[in-house]
Amino acid sequence: MKTPMHRIGPISAVLLVFLACCTLSAAAAPIIHREVTLSDGVATITYTVDAEQPFALGIVESVPEGWTFPDIESAVSTAPYFEIDRTARKIAFFVCNDVRAASYTLTGAGDGVEGFVTEWVDLCELSPSPREGREGWRVLGAESA
Numbered sequence: 471m472k473t474p475m476h477r478i479g480p481i482s483a484v485l486l487v488f489l490a491c492c493t494l495s496a497a498a499a500p501i502i503h504r505e506v507t508l509s510d511g512v513a514t515i516t517y518t519v520d521a522e523q524p525f526a527l528g529i530v531e532s533v534p535e536g537w538t539f540p541d542i543e544s545a546v547s548t549a550p551y552f553e554i555d556r557t558a559r560k561i562a563f564f565v566c567n568d569v570r571a572a573s574y575t576l577t578g579a580g581d582g583v584e585g586f587v588t589e590w591v592d593l594c595e596l597s598p599s600p601r602e603g604r605e606g607w608r609v610l611g612a613e614s615a
Contacts, residue, residue, distance in 0.1 A: 500525055502590055506582035513537070513582040516573035519565050526566045526593040533559045534585030537578030547574040 500521035507514045517529055533539075539546050539554055539561070546554060549572040551564035563572040589609050 500527060500592060502527070502529065502588075504588060508582055511579065512575060512577050513580075514573055514575050515582060515586075516571060517563065517565070517588075518571045521570075523567045524594065526564070527590055528593055529563045529565065529572065529588065529590045531561050531589075532587040533561065533576065534580075535559075536580060536585075537576050539574075539576050545575065547572065549573065 500519055503518045503520070505516045505518070507516070515531070519525070519527060521527070537559075539556060543554070546552075546561070547563075549563055550569060552572065552574070553562045554560070555562075561574055563574075565572055587609065591608070
């Protein structure tokens with residue numbers, strides 16, 4: 471015996487698939503953890519990423535006045551993919567499937583939290599359009615992230 475409850479039309483089926491995809495993409499959003507370890511004026515900041523594979527993230531941190539990077543690159547970070555802009559006071563990391571953590575060291579006074587701004591972007595979500603702006607970037611700890 472068939473009842474109207476058991477019938478799913480093509481529009482309903484498409485709607486269900488769409489809702490399932492939206493739910494899956496929201497559940498698959500990466501989570502970035504930032505941990506600070508302080509010892510005698512030296513801060514080690516570590517990012518770890520919880521994400522389903524495949525993933526590729528760009529992380530950029532702006533460092534406030536009063537903090538300095540070591541002069542030697544290898545003393546800043548052992549991450550395989552990072553770049554420092556000392557003039558702009560920024561450090562950038564690339565983390566992906568096989569690299570789930572990145573850390574760096576700097577010296578200064580403070581708690582290693584106040585004044586630091588961390589932004590990240592899910593590189594798998596970006597389009598190849600050169601007009602794509604900052605819409606994909608999220609601030610770590612902001613409500614929209």
